[in-house]
Every structure is written in structure tokens, then in C-alpha cells.
Amino acid sequence: MLDRREFVRQLLIDRGDLLVVPGLGSATYDVAAAGDHPLNFYLWGAMGGTAMIGLGLALAQPERRVAVLTGDGDLLMGLGSLATIGVKQPDNLVIVVLDNARYGETGMQPSATENGIDLVAMALACRFKHARAVTRLHEAAEVRTLLHEGKGPILVNAKIKAEDTPRVLPLRDGHAIKQRFIEALNSA
Amino acid sequence: MHTPVDIEASWPDAIYAQFRRVGIRQVGYVPDAGHSRLIALCCDDPHIADVVLTTEEEGVGLVAGAALGGQRAALLMQSSGVGNCINMFSLLRNCGFGCVVLVTMRGEFGEFNPWQVPMGTITEDVLRLSGFLTYRVDGADTVDDIVGAGCDMAFDGNLQVAILLSQRLIGRKQWTR
Numbered sequence: 030m031l032d033r034r035e036f037v038r039q040l041l042i043d044r045g046d047l048l049v050v051p052g053l054g055s056a057t058y059d060v061a062a063a064g065d066h067p068l069n070f071y072l073w074g075a076m077g078g079t080a081m082i083g084l085g086l087a088l089a090q091p092e093r094r095v096a097v098l099t100g101d102g103d104l105l106m107g108l109g110s111l112a113t114i115g116v117k118q119p120d121n122l123v124i125v126v127l128d129n130a131r132y133g134e135t136g137m138q139p140s141a142t143e144n145g146i147d148l149v150a151m152a153l154a155c156r157f158k159h160a161r162a163v164t165r166l167h168e169a170a171e172v173r174t175l176l177h178e179g180k181g182p183i184l185v186n187a188k189i190k191a192e193d194t195p196r197v198l199p200l201r202d203g204h205a206i207k208q209r210f211i212e213a214l215n216s217a
Numbered sequence: 218m219h220t221p222v223d224i225e226a227s228w229p230d231a232i233y234a235q236f237r238r239v240g241i242r243q244v245g246y247v248p249d250a251g252h253s254r255l256i257a258l259c260c261d262d263p264h265i266a267d268v269v270l271t272t273e274e275e276g277v278g279l280v281a282g283a284a285l286g287g288q289r290a291a292l293l294m295q296s297s298g299v300g301n302c303i304n305m306f307s308l309l310r311n312c313g314f315g316c317v318v319l320v321t322m323r324g325e326f327g328e329f330n331p332w333q334v335p336m337g338t339i340t341e342d343v344l345r346l347s348g349f350l351t352y353r354v355d356g357a358d359t360v361d362d363i364v365g366a367g368c369d370m371a372f373d374g375n376l377q378v379a380i381l382l383s384q385r386l387i388g389r390k391q392w393t394r
Contacts, residue, residue: 048285048286050282070285073311074304074307074308074311075277075278075281075304075305075307075308076304077274077305078274078275078277078278078281078305078308079278080278081275081276081277081278081279081282082278082279082281082282082285082308083282084268084278084279084282085243085278085279085280085281085282085283085284085285085286085288085290086282086283086285086286087282087286088243088266088268088282088283088286088288089242089243089282089283089285089286089287089288090286090287107274107275107278109270109271109272109275110271110275110278112271113268113269113270113271113275116268116269117266117268203308203311203312203313204311204312204313206312207284207285207312207313207314210285211284211285211287214285214286214287215287
């Protein structure tokens with residue numbers, strides 16, 4: 030099982046102009062803890078929508094790489110989006126699920142993945158080009174390569190420890206997060 | 218022989234022309250009979266990415282992602298789909314993402330299926346409560362004007378605009394009993 034903070038930190042080393050969409054809750058805190066960046070579109074709500082924001086962005090910016098980093102609860106709420114993404118086959122989109130099999134923000138209640146629901150199999154059934162589970166930190170380098178070079182759509186199910194981590198709170202004003210992102214993308 | 222333009226049948230073409238005018242590049246939709254011609258026009262256009270959604274709220278995320286990437290997007294749905302979007306609409310309002318939603322109405326004029334009525338009768342209120350400007354189209358001759366104005370407000374002002382295409386415009390669903 031992975032230490033989520035260290036895993037995300039390693040994924041975002043030398044990120045270049047990677048576009049990062051972290052899902053609400055711990056994924057947003059993990060990405061902020063790895064270092065604030067204008068090309069992070071932090072979510073504080075819109076649960077279930079993170080993967081679809083990634084799709085819209087990937088379609089709009091086909092020459093850039095888009096990484097969605099989100100929790101199992103967020104992805105489970107929008108499972109249909111795996112089918113939607115599978116239809117469009119964006120080759121520049123990678124989804125990393127930080128899967129602690131828990132709803133961490135609300136008291137660590139078990140999620141469907143705790144009960145054997147298999148996100149990797151779902152992604153493959155939805156015509157993702159590649160999907161795999163990772164459980165060890167040394168695999169972070171391979172996942173980082175997938176983020177920058179892998180032919181998408183790709184889903185990585187990162188099995189992380191169920192633990193409370195200190196909250197690292199980035200920008201919360203949606204207009205400011207959006208505007209900063211767009212300005213950085215236009216100048217990158 | 219002169220063939221008059223059938224404005225009653227060609228209102229989806231007027232919407233499509235407005236999409237082209239304002240540069241819509243992504244269209245998310247859950248299929249609806251009333252939108253079938255517009256969907257076909259968008260799918261045939263290589264400048265528009267057509268995205269068939271499994272549920273309408275996915276489209277809200279799509280619009281946000283498109284806007285982050287510098288593209289304008291529109292959503293097509295039936296009135297029942299508006300209810301599926303309520304929480305996700307907060308993304309548009311929180312961040313000021315311009316958005317045009319074209320809603321084909323069910324559950325109003327001459328509705329055959331009572332199961333459409335509860336959502337159809339609250340659709341416009343739900344949209345307003347969710348932060349949308351709403352405009353209603355009852356006749357084919359006003360489609361172009363209203364859709365054009367709605368698109369301009371949405372994308373010039375980063376506003377959320379919903380255009381309700383009434384059941385009188387679309388025509389009653391024909392049922393085989």
C-alpha cells in the first residue's frame with residue numbers, strides 16, 4: 030500500500046506543462062502538498078465530475094497531457110464517465126485513482142472498492158488503452174512516464190493506505206483557480 | 218420550382234448555425250428525439266467534438282474542462298436531465314464558466330406520459346435556482362434570435378444560459394397505442 034502524499038509528490042516531479050485536475054477532498058490536498066502550480070485545477074466540490082472535466086480539457090488541448098488525480102469515491106460517483114471517455118478515446122488523458130477504499134472526508138466509511146469492485150477491469154471494459162493497479166512506491170516512476178507519454182485513455186488504480194493526512198489547503202476561489210489556470214495555459 | 222424553407226422543420230438548423238457563429242467546439246448530449254436533427258448536424262461537423270453522455274451531469278464537467286482548455290461547449294438534454302445536474306451546476310457558478318444548455322421540454326403541452334410531468338413542470342425553476350438565465354422558445358420563428366442572444370450572453374459574459382424549447386415547438390410525441 031502506498032503513502033499517498035509521497036506517491037503524488039513523485040508523480041508530479043518535473044511535471045512540465047502537465048495539466049492536472051485533482052478531485053475534491055484529499056486528492057486536492059495531495060496535489061497542493063506536492064507544490065502549488067497554476068496548471069492545477071483544484072476541485073472543492075462537483076463530486077463525480079472530475080474525470081469529465083479531464084475529458085473536456087483533453088479534447089480541447091489535444092497536444093497537451095492531462096492528468097486526473099482523484100479518489101475512489103469521486104470516480105465511483107461518476108462511473109458512467111468511463112464509458113463516455115472510452116467512446117472518445119482521448120490519447121492524452123490519464124486518470125490516477127488514489128484508492129484507499131474509503132470515504133476519507135466523512136469518517137473513513139468503506140467504499141465499493143473495499144468490497145472487491147474492480148476499477149481496472151471497469152476501465153478495460155470501457156476500452157481504456159491501458160489500465161493497471163499499483164501498490165508499491167517504486168512503480169511511481171512508471172506511472173509518471175504514463176502521465177507524460179502513455180497512449181490514453183489510461184487508468185491507474187493506485188492502492189493507497191487508508192490514513193488521515195494533514196490538510197494542505199490551496200486556493201478555494203473557483204474564479205481565481207480557473208483564471209490562473211487559463212492564463213498559465215495560454216502562456217505555457 | 219421554388220421550394221419554400223420549412224421553418225417549422227428547420228429550427229435545429231438555426232441552432233446549429235448559431236453554434237458555428239459563436240464557435241462551439243464541443244457538444245455533450247443525452248439523446249432526445251427533439252434534439253435528433255441537431256445532434257446529427259453536430260456529429261457530422263468535424264469542427265465539433267460530439268460527446269454522448271451516460272447522464273447529463275457529465276456534460277457539466279465537460280463544459281468546464283472545455284472552457285479551461287479554451288473551447289466553448291454546449292449541452293443538449295431533455296427536461297428530465299436538468300434534474301440530474303443540480304449539484305454539478307455549482308461548478309459553473311463557482312468558477313464562472315460560460316455555458317449554453319438547450320433543453321427540449323417534456324411534461325407540458327399535450328404530454329402523453331404523466332411520468333414526465335413532475336420534472337417538466339419544475340425544470341425552469343430548477344435552472345433559475347441553479348443560477349441560470351432562462352429563455353423560452355415557443356415558436357420556430359424566434360429560435361435563431363433567442364439562441365443567438367443566449368449564446369452571446371453565455372460566452373461574452375461567462376454566464377450560464379438555458380434555452381427551453383417548448384413542447385409546442387418540438388411537437389407532441391406521437392404514440393402508438
